Amino acid sequence: MFVSLFLITTPAQAERVKDLGTFQGIRPNQLTGYGIVVGLAGTGDDSLQYATEGMKGVVSRFGLTLPQGMNPALKNAAAVLVTADLPAFAKPGQRLDVTVSALGKAKSLRGGTLIMTPLRGADNEIYAMSQGNLAVGGLGVSGADGSQVSVNIPSAGRIPGGATVERAVATGFDTAPTLTFNLAEADLTTALRVADGINRAFGDRRARAMDAVSVAIDAIPGAEDRILMMGMIENIEISPADAAAKVIVNARTGTVVINGAVRIHPAAVAHGKLTVNVNEAPRIVQPAPFSRGETAVEQQSAISIDEEKKPMVNFKGGASLADIVKAVNAIGASPADMVAILEALKQAGAMKAELVVL
Numbered sequence: 001m002f003v004s005l006f007l008i009t010t011p012a013q014a015e016r017v018k019d020l021g022t023f024q025g026i027r028p029n030q031l032t033g034y035g036i037v038v039g040l041a042g043t044g045d046d047s048l049q050y051a052t053e054g055m056k057g058v059v060s061r062f063g064l065t066l067p068q069g070m071n072p073a074l075k076n077a078a079a080v081l082v083t084a085d086l087p088a089f090a091k092p093g094q095r096l097d098v099t100v101s102a103l104g105k106a107k108s109l110r111g112g113t114l115i116m117t118p119l120r121g122a123d124n125e126i127y128a129m130s131q132g133n134l135a136v137g138g139l140g141v142s143g144a145d146g147s148q149v150s151v152n153i154p155s156a157g158r159i160p161g162g163a164t165v166e167r168a169v170a171t172g173f174d175t176a177p178t179l180t181f182n183l184a185e186a187d188l189t190t191a192l193r194v195a196d197g198i199n200r201a202f203g204d205r206r207a208r209a210m211d212a213v214s215v216a217i218d219a220i221p222g223a224e225d226r227i228l229m230m231g232m233i234e235n236i237e238i239s240p241a242d243a244a245a246k247v248i249v250n251a252r253t254g255t256v257v258i259n260g261a262v263r264i265h266p267a268a269v270a271h272g273k274l275t276v277n278v279n280e281a282p283r284i285v286q287p288a289p290f291s292r293g294e295t296a297v298e299q300q301s302a303i304s305i306d307e308e309k310k311p312m313v314n315f316k317g318g319a320s321l322a323d324i325v326k327a328v329n330a331i332g333a334s335p336a337d338m339v340a341i342l343e344a345l346k347q348a349g350a351m352k353a354e355l356v357v358l
Contacts, residue, residue: 017181017194018234024180024214025171026088031127031163033082035117037100037109037134043154044078045104078106082117082130084163091168095161098130108154110136119163130163174223178216179230186212189241197238245353247346249339252358256338267350269341 037044084098100114112134119128136157173179183190191209198207198217206218217233219226245261281300287293345351 014237014239016234017197017236017238020190020194020238020240021181021183021213023173023230024182025173025176028085028087029121029127029169031084031086031096031119031121033117033119033130034103035080035082035100035130036077036115037080037102037106037112038077038115039111039113040076040078040106040109041111042075043106043108043110044075045102045106046075078109078112079103080106080109080114082114082119082163084119084128084130086121086127086165086169088169088171090165092165094165096128096130096163096165098159098162100134100157100159102155106155108136109134109157110154112136112157114159114162121169125167127167127169128163128165130159132159132162134159173230174226175221177219179219179226180210181215181217181233183213183215187241188212190238191215193238193240197236198233201232201236246356247342247351247353248356248358249342250358254339256342262351262353264345265350265352267345267348269345 079102080100081103082098082100084096086096090096098114098119100109102109114131114134116129116131118126119130121127134157136154137152181194183194188209188211191212191214195207195209195215198215199205208216210216217229219229242261243259245263246259247262248257249255283298283300285296285298287295342351342355346353346355
């Protein structure tokens with residue numbers, strides 16, 4: 001089976017299956033926690049109630065109880081939210097990178113230390129514990145007169161390896177009767193080619209395309225055999241389907257992106273600009289001596305019209321991306337003008353492509 005896998009002829013512009021999508025259930029899970037950062041140089045939350053309550057919970061672990069109604073004025077502490085991604089197959093004891101972000105009015109987390117914080121998943125169960133010194137890439141300085149200078153974002157930082165996995169997430173890939181491979185981009189042709197590539201590699205009909213995204217694969221029980229099969233499938237090379245003809249237009253910035261599948265049917269395009277200039281030059285008129293007249297303002301307007309004459313460009317049938325760019329440059333169209341030309345071609349039925357306006 002291994003020999004047959006490596007003897008498969010690689011098609012032009014082939015890509016590995018692992019680069020086209022992922023197996024269902026094998027994904028990261030988001031973790032979130034609420035914690036306290038201490039050791040700040042007076043840049044904390046001060047009297048923020050969230051930080052006060054959080055600090056009360058921290059000190060209560062050590063048998064210390066703050067009196068009711070007492071405001072500790074925590075200028076050296078800040079309430080934060082801690083986030084991390086739990087990778088698939090992560091096991092207890094492995095380390096995770098965490099991101100720490102200020103929740104309240106803390107000006108900077110530089111020099112702070114995160115106190116032990118549980119990280120919970122969507123099911124509200126604890127999957128990791130985080131603690132450590134923050135690495136902050138920003139800097140914030142303020143003066144007594146209210147002036148301040150900020151470099152990057154000092155109210156957020158990271159702790160490399162700052163969390164320890166406490167619980168693994170069951171993926172269920174070793175017990176399900178079938179494995180499902182999901183494409184990152186929906187395409188019926190690509191899904192069929194993935195299924196056909198798997199069947200040719202293993203010499204049977206174990207894979208079948210379920211829709212434009214999912215490919216179902218029959219798998220024998222047992223984690224070891226399934227991992228072997230999944231590893232082989234990920235390295236199969238196929239030729240994905242060509243992208244659909246599409247034109248992306250950002251009307252605000254004038255950005256136009258045209259993929260290579262766009263073709264133009266026979267059409268003629270003329271593009272020109274009509275500029276109207278109105279210049280106002282008021283003139284002061286003085287009355288004659290001893291005429292008891294009053295000074296008046298006489299309006300004078302000069303109107304000019306300037307029309308740029310541009311040649312008409314004839315698009316032949318099947319014009320490619322290079323032909324479109326060359327023709328648009330020939331008539332001197334700006335990116336904003338090109339947006340109008342493409343929209344007109346679409347309305348005229350000369351451009352068979354999806355026009356996406358951002």
